[in-house]
Amino acid sequence: ALVGGGPGAPDLITVRGARLLAQADVVVTDRLGPVDLLDDLPAHVEVVDVGKHRDRHPVPQDRINEILVDRARRGLDVVRLKGGDPFVLGRGGEEALHCAAHGIAVEVVPGITSAISVPAAVGIPVTHRGITTSFVVASAHEGAGPSLDGLRDAPQDATLVLLMGVTALGRTAADLVAAGRAPGTPVAIVERGWMSGQRVTRTTLSRAAADAEAEGVRAPAVVVVGEVVTVPEHVARLLAGSTA
Structure with a gap:
């Protein structure tokens, strides 16, 4: 089995x-x-x-x-x-x-794939009405090549989920910007999702490599690129308002 x-x-x-x-x-x-x-x-x-x-x-x-x-x-x-x-x-x-x-x-x-469940562990949906209805999953072990291939025919607002992407993150982020993604696109790097030591680093494409290095980000981690990264912030603000 x-x-x-x-x-x-x-x-x-x-x-x-x-x-x-x-x-x-x-x-x-x-x-x-x-x-x-x-x-x-x-x-x-x-x-x-x-x-x-x-x-x-x-x-x-x-x-x-x-x-x-x-x-x-x-x-x-x-x-x-x-x-x-x-x-x-x-x-x-x-x-x-x-x-x-x-x-x-x-x-x-089948199992629950980390491509969807690890973002969910920190409240990030890979699709969200009003933001995007599609997502692309790619291995970034060797840089942005597979990611760019997957995004080529995807909608411009598609969420990008990168697995095995920590080592080549700087090169991947730079290639995505060069391919047309805005430097300010939100990025979340979720380490050890659903396991002890779970941690999320929130950044942007232009700062992803520097912030990951400063925070000591290590594999295993899932990288999420897209506006859906901001959804947990909206949820937190709503919850804070309801208890005020």
Whole structure:
């Protein structure tokens, strides 16, 4: 079973995902997602940690694929536990194809993607009536290329959600401005959404890199670009007014 574990809080995994996890003989897990749930597994369950870190992939993807096939061929119930949703920049499709190529059927269990849930953790909707009705999700691991590709045919007011974008944030922000996004466009960088140490840094495209460096922003983080970033401020003002 290819299980999306959600953004990190243990109670944000789906009911089906939790049931399959409880029945597993083997869990092949990333470093993100509801890893606290692993502490509740029975002692006989084999837990294989294949989590990737920036610039350090101790278990390459080819080896992960081999582990899944090997354990399944032994007749074991295998759960591949991923953070977020396995089919949103999670390489879940690659793993499903590899298993299928070796005659192994895979049940896919969707998860709550960090692209939507991490902004929501700090009150930011990716769409909002009167601001935008669309959003683009892209990996920014290698800069703004995929982001610009996604935005090319999107409405000018579309929210941009960047995953894996901390390292190349300066270059990405500069490229977005060069492509026509206003330098003053609001930006929110949400670190460790739904996990301990959650933090949000609010800035603009022109100041994103400098502010991120000044605040010591670190991965994992989701970067949100667009006017929807201002919605929590409006909510706070309304709440303050109602209690005044």
